[in-house]
Amino acid sequence: MPESHENPLLGLGYEIPFDRIRGEHVQPAVKELLAEAKARLDALPTATGPRTFENTITALEQVTEQLDFVMGVVGHLESVATTPELRAAYSAVQPEVSEFFSGIALSEPVWNALKAYAATDEAKALTGTRKRLLEKTIADFKRSGADLDPEGKKRLAEIDVELAQLTLRYGQNVLDSTNAFELVLRERNELAGLPEGAVLAAKASAEAKGLSGYRFTMQAPSYLPVMTYLDDRAIRERMYKAYATRATEASLDNRPLVQRILVLRREKARLLGFDSFADLVLEDRMAKSGHAARKFVQTLRDKAQTHFDRENAELQAYRNEIEGPDAPAIQPWDVAYYAEKLRRARYDFDEESLRPYFSAERALEGVFAIASALYGVRIEPSPETKAWHETVSTYRIVEPNGHASAVFYVDLWPRESKRDGAWMQGLVTGVWSPKIPASHLEVLAGNLTPPIGDRPALLNHREVETLFHEFGHLMHHASSCVEVRTLAGTNVAWDFVELPSQIMENWCWEKEALDLFARHHETNEPIPAPLLERMRAARTFRAANAMMRQLGFAEVDLALHVDWDPARDGDPTAYGREILSRHSPAPLPVDHAMLASFSHLFSSPVGYAAGYYSYKWAEVLDADAFSRFKREGLFSREVGAAFRSEILARGDSDDPMVLYRRFMGREPTLEALLERDGLIASGTAVAV
């Protein structure tokens, strides 16, 4: 058969032919890989001779290896370069694949083989990563229903298939609803207050659609400047309300989906013997239970509450100061606008004044330079690696010994065929052995402010942090030296996975690090010292609001997955709105429906559900761990090597708290985070 007729998804290796993968390839490839996986699974319990690690645990690992890989590649393409055909094909295979995955633990012969192996002397003598893998596999099987009776297993499988379908549709509704919105303003004078960059972007966006005037969308680089700078209150209100009601229009209404997803998750948890979905999910995380996670959120809320109230009173007082004592109460669509004005007044600091110093290209070079300093690696272009779009660049990481440990793609700009947000995805997680070093493949994707015409892409500071954040995930994946695929790379507990990413954001605030890359795109000057000082001083500005916002999301997530009872609490959107209101600086509108577009919780069967607190949890870890770099050297090769070998390289090969203690020499404390946010004075001791 000529090559063009072959299915590029079959026999997929380290070099992925993205230019040849089409929607039509998905179903035949997945059908074949599913059949192979089923055959491997069926063969596992029938192995001749005694049960061994090889014929049981390794064999189980291999059952899904290729299927996982191909589904990862297809899912990735659906995220960055979707087409109606690809989306339809991906949706079509999803139920069967998820049914197969959840069926593994429900197979009686496989479960019996696993238990038989666990009872052998070989299993009892296991140590290290292999011991952990066996223990985790058994716990996973139990959480997946291995001990249920046939009726229970059948119901569980139905729940999982329905959850996979509902959550996929939820995500697609959010994307479609986000894309469906546009606001086109005809007159330049309607844009008063908006920075020049945002005006140009809105003009370019209109032109791209064959329209005259200025086009605004729900995508972050378009939406956020409007909320922060646009003087016209009515337009801000309109944009805010559209954003807060995304995916509630009749054909894309996610609210019934949310209710159904929550009901199914609750039923699933009870079926498996857990009090709540949070307990089911968190058993395997650092927090261990829904109760412990809520206690953590509560502790931080207690620390933040008085600062939060003070900040909100200050903002209203500021509005009264500039608009008179009868100025109206601040509404949600006013918060960012007046906060930015107050920030400028107080610190003489305008976020936008930094943008000329942050070209995306140099920011990327900067984070590469920091990785080189800390880990001794070289990061260089990999032009022979082919991507899915002409704006995607490719690189490789070369270790001091010359081994190329990873190849990665960087895809930074928004496109309509790409989902929103920023993320890192590992496409190939290499397996390490003493003789063969691992080789990894990953993607760094974002929706940052794109270049316009000849002007380079100029980022704001938050976007630079995002870039550093995702690069932190990338280094975590790319540094993996774990002998077992499912415990390698970023396959770690969700409340640990943000440590390697969030810690990188700290370097964006340090002068020595900024001096490596933050240069004016026209004059090549570094950020002037007074501007940098003001930026750093403004860092703790409204920090309690930033914290409360995250705690609100964490609390609504935990409340929905611990307390919410459909009979007692009814409509989850209203229930969630009430909780979010308590964490909001201004009362939320009655039709506010954030849960309809809260993709973290509802666009995959588990995702961040019952795990949103992890962001704050990881912030505690990242602030605390970064304190060692601050103490011993921002570019210390020694601390870098310790961080890489004790944390980044270790994946999930040991308990995360053990890994953390090996790096820090002790358990984490809240102190560094509260201090960084200006919520306590330096030197106050606080236990986690």
Ligand SMILES: [Zn+2]
């Ligand atoms: Zn992250």
